[in-house]
Amino acid sequence: MPPAEDRAERAERILDAAAELLLRAGYRRTTIEDVAERAGIGKGTVYLHWKNREDLFLAVLLRESVRAIEDLVRAMEADPLVTRLATLTRIQYTNVLARPLLRAGHADDAGTLGKLLPKLHDQLDPRHDEAFVEYLELLAAHDLLRTDRPARELAVAYRAVLHGFLVGSPPPEPALIADTVAHAFEPLAVSTTQLRAVAPRAIALFTESAALDRKRLERAY
Amino acid sequence: MPPAEDRAERAERILDAAAELLLRAGYRRTTIEDVAERAGIGKGTVYLHWKNREDLFLAVLLRESVRAIEDLVRAMEADPLVTRLATLTRIQYTNVLARPLLRAGHADDAGTLGKLLPKLHDQLDPRHDEAFVEYLELLAAHDLLRTDRPARELAVAYRAVLHGFLVGSPPPEPALIADTVAHAFEPLAVSTTQLRAVAPRAIALFTESAALDRKRLERAY
DNA sequence: GTTTGACCAGGTTTCGTATTTGGTCATACG
DNA sequence: CGTATGACCAAATACGAAACCTGGTCAAAC
Numbered sequence: 001m002p003p004a005e006d007r008a009e010r011a012e013r014i015l016d017a018a019a020e021l022l023l024r025a026g027y028r029r030t031t032i033e034d035v036a037e038r039a040g041i042g043k044g045t046v047y048l049h050w051k052n053r054e055d056l057f058l059a060v061l062l063r064e065s066v067r068a069i070e071d072l073v074r075a076m077e078a079d080p081l082v083t084r085l086a087t088l089t090r091i092q093y094t095n096v097l098a099r100p101l102l103r104a105g106h107a108d109d110a111g112t113l114g115k116l117l118p119k120l121h122d123q124l125d126p127r128h129d130e131a132f133v134e135y136l137e138l139l140a141a142h143d144l145l146r147t148d149r150p151a152r153e154l155a156v157a158y159r160a161v162l163h164g165f166l167v168g169s170p171p172p173e174p175a176l177i178a179d180t181v182a183h184a185f186e187p188l189a190v191s192t193t194q195l196r197a198v199a200p201r202a203i204a205l206f207t208e209s210a211a212l213d214r215k216r217l218e219r220a221y
Numbered sequence: 222m223p224p225a226e227d228r229a230e231r232a233e234r235i236l237d238a239a240a241e242l243l244l245r246a247g248y249r250r251t252t253i254e255d256v257a258e259r260a261g262i263g264k265g266t267v268y269l270h271w272k273n274r275e276d277l278f279l280a281v282l283l284r285e286s287v288r289a290i291e292d293l294v295r296a297m298e299a300d301p302l303v304t305r306l307a308t309l310t311r312i313q314y315t316n317v318l319a320r321p322l323l324r325a326g327h328a329d330d331a332g333t334l335g336k337l338l339p340k341l342h343d344q345l346d347p348r349h350d351e352a353f354v355e356y357l358e359l360l361a362a363h364d365l366l367r368t369d370r371p372a373r374e375l376a377v378a379y380r381a382v383l384h385g386f387l388v389g390s391p392p393p394e395p396a397l398i399a400d401t402v403a404h405a406f407e408p409l410a411v412s413t414t415q416l417r418a419v420a421p422r423a424i425a426l427f428t429e430s431a432a433l434d435r436k437r438l439e440r441a442y
Numbered sequence: 443g444t445t446t447g448a449c450c451a452g453g454t455t456t457c458g459t460a461t462t463t464g465g466t467c468a469t470a471c472g
Numbered sequence: 473c474g475t476a477t478g479a480c481c482a483a484a485t486a487c488g489a490a491a492c493c494t495g496g497t498c499a500a501a502c
Binding site: 031032033043044047051052053 | 462463464465466467
């Protein structure tokens, strides 16, 4: 099998298999052999891509997370107004709820993720948070965010709110979190013009963030 | 031992002992005999007060929760402005953080509460939520709360926010949640006069709520 | 009438064994 | 010659039986 193209393709197939099984049986009960069989390859081949079981499943989660961000970026590209914090929140909230694995990550669903959960944040957070704060500062500079507190503090509050909504059962309507975020973090008026001005840079920020994670994914391939 | 006064006193001693051990060793590792010994009574005596182990520890939690509400009521009586949603939130947030057992309840600290956690909400929620919604409706009627959404929906969002802040580690500053709640759920201006007008009824609501729980506690005594 | 601790069934822990599985690598294969 | 594989092994996990503990009861003591 020639390297290059096909290699990445096979990696994706393995991740597909792992994701499927992870969701159906949970981390604890999914073996590497199950994954290999479902991917139609030998067990040893899996280790040509990832150095151990944990890394493989973390890659599954990372890919899922990257896909969610890429969806978000697409939405922002299609409509610059999505750059607005409240709108972006609604879309990302919906995205996460629609992806069972991400939802499990937020809801501390130990049943499916098991011992992966603790490792998740260590693996996923490096400069992700920084990028988000930058995005908030960008909004603030354009009167699209409250400025009576530093963006870094608002980020803390924002994450608390998002987390609170995500763990609710059943999760509240997307419109409700959008509304809450709008009131809690946005100024009274949000200028459409400013949003359009901000969009390119915001899109770039998230694109870059997603690209970094993609890189890390492919490095493992 | 004559009934009446002394009986309640003994119940409190048992709860003290149970609370102490619960905090130090966790639910799973705290036995009824431990509790009895620490309370200076025989094991059988515990069952004169509660019909089983689970009920005893749920009572510990219920008492803790009642105490927090009573603290809150005292704060409202001392200063009617505490009736304001943002202020009340700050105080209650601080109260909960200061009470490790309540904090464990919100943070899903399975290590100390173990199998009690699932039962907690079933036990604690009956008309508690209703009272809170009533309080919100009271605020709304006096222009102390957003009115563009029904109080019941705001209550859902509010609980998500509160929960999100409580599970944070480390928990954000009390000022931050107060600020967030103020923006998210209060109208632009909050009238001091209206607050004073609302205070007696609000205090009554919470007092009643606490009294109901106290009753249930004492019924078990 | 109240309190108690011995008592017992049901549950949990322990510990040794059988089984499974993560990860390696010599071999087969293209 | 480089890639893929599955037999292989140590380590982890699952299992089962026996020992131990504990929740809850109740006859006896007070």
